[in-house]
Amino acid sequence: MSQATPATNQSFYDRISHAYDLISDAGEHKARERGEQALDVQAGERVLEIGYGTGNTMIHLAAAVGDSGTVAGIDVSTGMQSVATKKLTAKGFADRIDLCVGDARKLPYEDSSFDAVFASFTLELFPLDDIPAVLTEVARVLKPGGRLGVVSMATVLDGEKPSGLEKTYVWMHEHFPHIVDCQPIDVVNLIEKAGLSIQQTVEMAIWTMPVRCVVATVS
16 A cells, blocks of 8 residues: 655655556455454444555445445555546445545544544555654544554564564665665554554464554544
């Protein structure tokens, strides 16, 4: 999914929007769909996806909320917005979606306006110092008891050693962030610090790299 902040990354996602499914989604979709299952969106709910990318999750969310629900999405890329809109319109979901281009650190939504928020392979695209601001905004727009579902590249658990691929990935992100724009994050700790309560954690892996699915609620 795409939600990077620098203008150079915005233009990058615009350029790859029509090929993104071939580039990244083939490796991400199983973990993303596991996160969707954990979030368990229901008919009639109002749901927000941060970093909707080419709209693959939006299709599933729009089907889950049904005719009585709605799905909003925010992404940094106008190219992704165009691709996702075409997909969702072709599926017959145009009447229940609202896709915008904007900054997730300043969500353009009212307080307590969503039953659930979903972000898949998105939080780790932000600079580490900006992630708390994104999560604070998520907590603000969720209703009391509302759910946050996150799927992200994750740091290894205590006592575990990172794989060779993970070490290489981290090194590439540190030295060539314009090529490798995301980084493993301690998603559980970040969500807890934002004041949300962890309800479920699922450990997964993509090409030996740890991926963590987390569902949390607003108290």
